Amino acid sequence: MSYGNHVPNQSKRCHAVLPTAGTGSRLGGELPKQFQQLAGKPMLAYALNAFAQAPQIESIWVGVSPGFIDHPILKEFSNLDKPVHFLPTGGPTRQETVRNTLAVLMSSGIGADDWVLVHDAARPGVTPTLIDRLIQAVQNSSSGGLLAIPLADTLKQADLNSVVAGNLPHSVKTIPRDHLWQAQTPQMFGLKKLHTALEEAIRQESDVTDEASAMELAGEKPLLIEGATRNFKVTHPADWELMQLLLG
Ligand SMILES: Nc1ccn([C@@H]2O[C@H](COP(=O)(O)OP(=O)(O)OP(=O)(O)O)[C@@H](O)[C@H]2O)c(=O)n1
Numbered sequence: 060m061s062y063g064n065h066v067p068n069q070s071k072r073c074h075a076v077l078p079t080a081g082t083g084s085r086l087g088g089e090l091p092k093q094f095q096q097l098a099g100k101p102m103l104a105y106a107l108n109a110f111a112q113a114p115q116i117e118s119i120w121v122g123v124s125p126g127f128i129d130h131p132i133l134k135e136f137s138n139l140d141k142p143v144h145f146l147p148t149g150g151p152t153r154q155e156t157v158r159n160t161l162a163v164l165m166s167s168g169i170g171a172d173d174w175v176l177v178h179d180a181a182r183p184g185v186t187p188t189l190i191d192r193l194i195q196a197v198q199n200s201s202s203g204g205l206l207a208i209p210l211a212d213t214l215k216q217a218d219l220n221s222v223v224a225g226n227l228p229h230s231v232k233t234i235p236r237d238h239l240w241q242a243q244t245p246q247m248f249g250l251k252k253l254h255t256a257l258e259e260a261i262r263q264e265s266d267v268t269d270e271a272s273a274m275e276l277a278g279e280k281p282l283l284i285e286g287a288t289r290n291f292k293v294t295h296p297a298d299w300e301l302m303q304l305l306l307g
């Protein structure tokens with residue numbers, strides 16, 4: 060299958076990769092959450108628009124479940140002024156969706172050293188300014204990086220026994236929060252490096268939940284770039300309500 064001829068030039072270009080193959084089980088609803096209407100548009104439209112408006116982003120690659128590749132809703136995203144490729148690369152886990160999608164980029168002529176910015180379809184609060192902040196901070200590094208927020212609240216560890224027994228948990232310990240950050244997306248890494256790191260993490264059956272953890276496993280130290288509260292992940296119904304207020 061051909062997705063266009065992307066001839067790499069001398070400098071490293073930036074491409075967006077949107078894992079969009081989740082089921083949204085914690086939110087519920089008839090369609091996966093990324094296709095549900097949020098303040099008048101399918102949730103996926105917000106992230107797509109932000110990357111389409113970010114001047115440094117050259118192309119956008121969306122990994123959807125094979126069962127959704129012919130869904131009429133995808134036609135709603137055809138009027139962006141940047142190449143957007145919908146691929147049937149969704150896998151059973153987020154990291155497999157990302158790995159499969161990166162494999163298509165590599166076989167489509169995207170430069171092995173080009174940057175990929177991987178972003179959750181479930182983070183519609185991302186903006187071109189945040190994308191630009193990440194690119195400016197990371198593009199001259201060799202380690203890659205991600206948007207993240209320094210932890211603001213005091214962290215408690217719950218008593219495992221009460222959790223198992225189904226009772227209200229007791230706090231048994233306060234975890235020092237110094238140097239702790241909450242990972243957001245986009246996460247920006249070299250295409251081939253990230254693909255190799257994810258392949259290895261998946262081979263090891265390692266529980267990596269984002270791209271940065273696969274890179275850490277490979278010995279890298281990704282840069283932490285301050286993100287924004289508005290870029291939170293829509294996971295539960297309360298997140299949906301809040302995002303509706305923000306974007307409405
Ligand atoms: N097999 C998967 C699982 C998740 N994702 C994507 O990864 C992002 C973050 O995942 P999450 O919000 O946890 O999405 P879901 O898996 O859809 O939610 P849930 O766990 O509640 O089912 C989302 O953009 C989601 O579509 C994916 O592409 N492929």
Ligand SMILES: C[C@](O)(CO)[C@H](O)COP(=O)(O)O
Nearest residue numbers: 153179242243244268269292
């Ligand atoms: C990638 C991520 O959004 C960074 O915070 C997060 O790890 C995704 O986690 P999920 O378990 O797929 O919701």
